Amino acid sequence: MGKRYVTLNDVALLANVSVATASYVLNGRKKSRISAETAERVLDAAEKLSYRPNVNARLLKGKASSTIGLIIPSMQNYFYPELTEGITNRANELGYNIALFNTNDDLSKEKHAFDTLQNLRVSGIIVASIANSSEEELKLFHNVEESGIPVVCVDRYYQGQEIPNVSIDQRRASYEMTKQLIQDGHKKIAVILHRDMHQQMVDRRMGFEDAMKESKEEVAWEIFWVDTTTFTELDATIDTVLNAEKAFTGIYCACGDFIAVEIIHKLKRGGIRIPDDICVAGFDGLSLGEIVSPSLSTVVQPIYGLGYEAMTLLQKRIVKESISQLTIRLPYSIAIRESTKTLIG
Amino acid sequence: MGKRYVTLNDVALLANVSVATASYVLNGRKKSRISAETAERVLDAAEKLSYRPNVNARLLKGKASSTIGLIIPSMQNYFYPELTEGITNRANELGYNIALFNTNDDLSKEKHAFDTLQNLRVSGIIVASIANSSEEELKLFHNVEESGIPVVCVDRYYQGQEIPNVSIDQRRASYEMTKQLIQDGHKKIAVILHRDMHQQMVDRRMGFEDAMKESKEEVAWEIFWVDTTTFTELDATIDTVLNAEKAFTGIYCACGDFIAVEIIHKLKRGGIRIPDDICVAGFDGLSLGEIVSPSLSTVVQPIYGLGYEAMTLLQKRIVKESISQLTIRLPYSIAIRESTKTLIG
DNA sequence: CTGAAAGCGCTTACAG
């Protein structure tokens, strides 16, 4: 910067005290031991020079960093801004600031984010972007934890208690949404899943299949895979669904509302009436789903709350507060709106 | 963290060299002067110990920080995630990482963000959140610049060349949008503006009035103020608009698409048909506006591009590249979609 | 009530 920042020494010089004293005054520590006049002189000097403590120097002296890392896939899917909002607001309340990283679900970018965050010596990391759940990726997580930086996953997660995480019971939610579709009388359902099978997708799929098993094969179904970031295959998928010999009566877009809304949009453009020609259900609970026409039937997750609680949990881990539950499951609800209807009667 | 991080000294010890040599090897500097065997030993040791350089120590030695600050109002309005995406992607390309701050358009939070960012010694700051354009706030900006940290405003801006900024020509865009409404035959228009009159809002209002002046008072109009973060007054505003003695034929939501979409939503809920009963135009160009029914006629800004260019400009300022233009105006377009129609013939 | 000094983890002239 060419420009030299004002240092504590500058302040001390102007106030005619030692840096030690200046430091004590400015940090409000050992108040008793500093005379009022001295304190005032230091404060004045700092004010006059617009002194700003160098956080990096403080960190070097072993102070804990007040920044935490946040790793998300991108801001394209409106799920993430809302999640981020919950995280940053809570971080703010707790006195942390955020270092933000986008990975685009690319493992090498995720690796880079972890690297940078470790070099920064952040106090903790929240991850909403698990690229592919590979062994290699899991090792990344363990490395970070081993280095002493606590990690919390939100939305996506690893199976079991491996990494603390906050989410909803995705399998159960998916089961309930599917049950609803079955009760509505659907006889052939297309399920849309994310091509990269995160544990999350595995669970949603299992929830779906749980419900299907209960229906005793009265309902036919087929899985379609899409790439949620590039939207590749989406048009092809829609075509296949529409042109199936035995007609699909419903589309369960288990990979999320963002794609569900896109599907509704494309369907409408193609002159297909929803829910009359075909029903569409989503998963997420984006506010977008309420605004769109027809409004979207979906699993409503407390997205903001997921972020908020993830940050709360991370903070507890940072300050080593004892934690009874490392896996937090928040409540959700099934919202039946205009994009689905009962086919019976 | 209790846990001690691996230091350069640990690496040097294991490799049986001095920290100086270890540093040279790990930074790839003075390659010629290091023997291949020594280099390898250092690299091995670093690998074995999972050594991670402490960025904060580096900063202390006068190295430039690779983080830049980003200050936005919130993620609620979808304008900001898209803007953020442009900024972070460009920052990534240029090797910077992001410290994210939400202000909720609260000046004290903005002040806190600036403070923290200065203490962090970031290399630069992008601001998309100008709370109230007061003298006090402007002073904040000047303080940061004076401390040697370059600032770039994006979307919102101060009048004149005071702070480098990237945006579109908002006055002109607003003028054109209004012109379109006039050509469509509107005789009474409600303009919705943000209660906090940023320069941006002032310009949009002026653009609107420019067009009105040209229409030679054939068109009546009225301004309504809303608080875009809390949505307060929105219902009241809509009521007033709907119950006006001489009917409004159009609503020009100059404060943005996010509110425009909300208005459309509320109108539809109330059984009002758009554009048949009343037309609605927005300003921003959110993709949301295309998905909604009726799709929104609006000023389409290159939102992602604004962010991308803001980061590009900031980077130039950071590396002190000579810059011909400190005020960048990107192209926009007027999209006429379903929420407006011609009233003539 | 106050200050001298060590040390946090690095980088970088400088000397050899």
Added chain:
DNA sequence: CTGAAAGCGCTTACAG
């Protein structure tokens, strides 16, 4: 080709 040493801006026992 390599190392000893100073110093970046702080904090904090320790001594007075």
